Amino acid sequence: MKPSVVTIESTGHFCSDCAVRGSAVCASLDAAELRQFEHLGRRVHFASGETVFSEEDITTSFYNVLEGVMRLYKLLPDGRRQIVGFALPGDFLGMNLSGRHNFSADAIGAVTVCQFAKGPFGRFIEDRPQLLRRINELAIRELSQARDHMVLLGRRSADEKVASFLLGWRERLFMLNAPSDTVSLPMSRQDIADYLGLTIETVSRTFTKLERHGAIEIIQGGVSLLDQARVEALAAA
């Protein structure tokens, strides 16, 4: 979907009371640095379905997700799509070598990001190895997740893929805030399919199968984990 209305808030927000203060890149900054940092970023809102940046776009900004969920994906020339990850509040996007993004990102539901212009942000990092170290840390974590996902894509069955996805997603939501055995799934079945390397039909059938076996209950906007042990068994660690 193409961008339509983007809202930019210029003022009125402070890093010190930012929701992702503790988990994002900025976690590595002290109070004084944070005040300077504040002037670098601006909050930007995206409506559901809007594209935040596209693969092969020149990188002009870095983004810190504040609210909402984004899908990160790559397309093949013939339209096949692979979702390489979902971004949640606290995730940092935009790192690259070539000066171009190497995946596209769009909003699933309403999204707020903290946007940093590349130049000023780069200069700010320059003499703050702490921040660089933090960014490195995030990159290494993502790398580890990426490798786990390769195992899933290359070597797991459809049942295992869906079960691991549910557990992994639940875990990520848990890390953020809401402890809950009802797992909210803001993304579409097609998104899940493109994340797991399956078709939408297979994802749907697998959900239904899990429900028939009493492992989950499919509810509005998500699922309820009824029998976590069973789902874990299916995920086959």
Add this chain to the structure above:
Amino acid sequence: MKPSVVTIESTGHFCSDCAVRGSAVCASLDAAELRQFEHLGRRVHFASGETVFSEEDITTSFYNVLEGVMRLYKLLPDGRRQIVGFALPGDFLGMNLSGRHNFSADAIGAVTVCQFAKGPFGRFIEDRPQLLRRINELAIRELSQARDHMVLLGRRSADEKVASFLLGWRERLFMLNAPSDTVSLPMSRQDIADYLGLTIETVSRTFTKLERHGAIEIIQGGVSLLDQARVEALAAA
């Protein structure tokens, strides 16, 4: 395979005439720093099939590949294997967050690495942001490769997987040294299968098919690219 004979050379080597001087982490160091750096690493040899480190091992060292090829892989409890990458000279291994490796690595053929103890290396980085930046650069490059590989694993057909693999591997060898349309494949068919998320039979059949179509010739220890355009077409970039 378990470690058997590991040869350690304590002296007699200098970073300044190291084969990977220009491409590895050390590329970010100046002559003076290089002399200090020299004392941190030691060259270690591994014989074919030996394991350099295993997943879940406590990280005690970082490694810089100097010579040879390594397979990097993860295993599922039931033995299914996914190769998450191949390491070539210049590659840097061992970065992680948890203090444990998140994949295993073993030698394909004879391998020489430059091994750094975690502590001293960490301290050396401490006040050298240049080096940290270099490591970050390498991590980001790997992340980009990992995402490309997710697309391959999740959304490409067997033919496309094999064709892209051949082109990608040829490209990596090209970057290193030997410009050549004969592509050396030091890894086994099983390794290729576990890298591409296929079975050994499918890899073998696809090679044969490519050969029948005149796109490649299967030779001792590799293949010869006869019709690169055709292979590229199959890879469907």
Add this chain to the structure above:
DNA sequence: AAATGCGATTGACCCAGATCAATTTTGGTC
């Protein structure tokens, strides 16, 4: 409350790639 439209589900059928099972080729080794 009927109409619309899109996401999700379900069913019927198919096929790419897995599995199972022999060979064949290659590389050592005595």
Add this chain to the structure above:
DNA sequence: GACCAAAATTGATCTGGGTCAATCGCATTT
């Protein structure tokens, strides 16, 4: 150069998940 073991190839068959094609829900609009 005969022998053996491991790797690779090839063939026959099977099947998990894809493809094609209807519905089925709902939420939104009129």
